[in-house]
Amino acid sequence: MNEQQENKPLISLQNVTKTYGEKTVVDDLSLDISEGEFVTILGESGCGKSTLLKIINGLITPESGSVSVNGQKIATPAPAESKLVKLRRDIGYAVQGSVLFPHLDVAQNIGFVLTLDKKSKPEIAEAVERARKIAGVEKELLTRLPGQLSGGQAQRVGIARSIAARPKLLLMDEPFGAVDEITRRSLQDELSRIVKQEALTCLFVTHDTAEALKLGSKVLILKTGKIEQYDTPEKITQQPATPYVNTLVNR
Template sequence: MIELNDVRKVYGDSTEAVSQVSFEVEQGETATLVGPSGCGKTTMLTMINRLTELTDGEIIIDGTPISEHDKIELRRNIGYVIQEIGLFDHMTVGENIGLVPDLRGWDEQRKQDRIDELLELIQLPAGAKDRYPEALSGGQQQRVGVARALAAEPDIMLMDEPFGALDPITREELQDEFVEIQAGLDVTIVFVTHDINEALKMGDKVAVLNKGELVQYDSPRDLLANPKNEFVEDFVGEDRLLKRLSLISVREVMTSHELSDRTETVLHPDDSLKAALQTFYHATEPLSVIEDGTVVGSLSEEDIRDVASDSTVEGVTNV
């Protein structure tokens, strides 16, 4: 768990980069920090691992203020991924991933087992271990950067615009993969991005920042349903309704039943309502929802309209 209590950062020229910010990131959650350039996102991130020292306030990790941690040990226990990746060109992929375990004194077998495990996790072939970074694509290099951050089994990961330099297709693929990876890990993540769509997709909680201040800290659904003020409303965009629908699955609002005639066009329970709505452009009747080859429910366009017009529908709250 990470706690920020009235955290403030003022630089030597009296510039206040972060102003009295307080929030908590629960163990195993991902908190995304989003806001315009210069709002203090990266400064806040680097204060957590003491690359930047705070001016006032306190940051606590698992009940202990970071000021009581040795800086080097603190950083070795926190994974760190940046946009520039930072792989060492003279080291193989395996050597890059095993760098922190090496520094922490892992034995060779344990280290190699961890490297192989992570190559499988990030969906790179085992042969990639002996290749050099220049032989990999940008997306593959970014995967290696994530693997290196995970190598020493950290409790915390800090990610600063990790996918920002990638083309849109590769970026979306890596976002999807990382969401799946995070679901299987018990790692607390603080993720900086300038992209509100990425923030909503990646975060269990979203911190919207402006001019060093925390404007709103909420779940993606609550943020979209109840923006705190005009700044947040403008920042999340005019397509706020479609963003809300992209966060709700068919499973949450479908009419459940086990036996039904199967329609020609079908949906999956894990499809988003936004994707389902697009399907209705080509099919007007209620559609069957299929899971493992079995009809488990149906969804109509009216079901989606109900969600769009009400904040509490079919057990879905604060959509």
């Protein structure tokens, strides 16, 4: 890879602003994310984390600014839903929804995106098996319904579902919020391993400082829709850019 290719961002936001009524939720935000980066987006409740993720996902269109993923512009003007679906497939997005489909068994949940893509049964079975192994879902669970899983098991199934179609980009919004501390730690370790192993680019929203510093190759700290600091966990803890960052990471 030459230097230019290496430095080309996978995701690029230029002067993006999103408002709701009088409230500016994302405020003239510019950001480049390189391929292979594990970016944790950290900030207190209401600072715009989910909105930012939805803008990158194309679910929300900002009033101004531009967003491109893999060199393709995705916002302003808003793409039609069909075009958006195609774009997501081309890029290979996966959005971690915390809820599994309750009426589908684990295997059907994991293979869901491939079913939408009208893949053949053997292809789906192979992809489900691969994702199941990577995410550490026990084989016996494949025929269970989500209601018959523990919180940790359900999260693993969710991860397996997100990676089944071999995405390039994984977007996760507070995926481990609802599980106990021990399970949460093991899911964090698993996710780190999977992202490395599959060479994914990952955007992971959390309001938990320890989680953000542990998982991120870079941490993006947001406050009222603006970037306070975007840097490695080491830089952020050792050289906090603002008093806000300092209280957040070094209290």
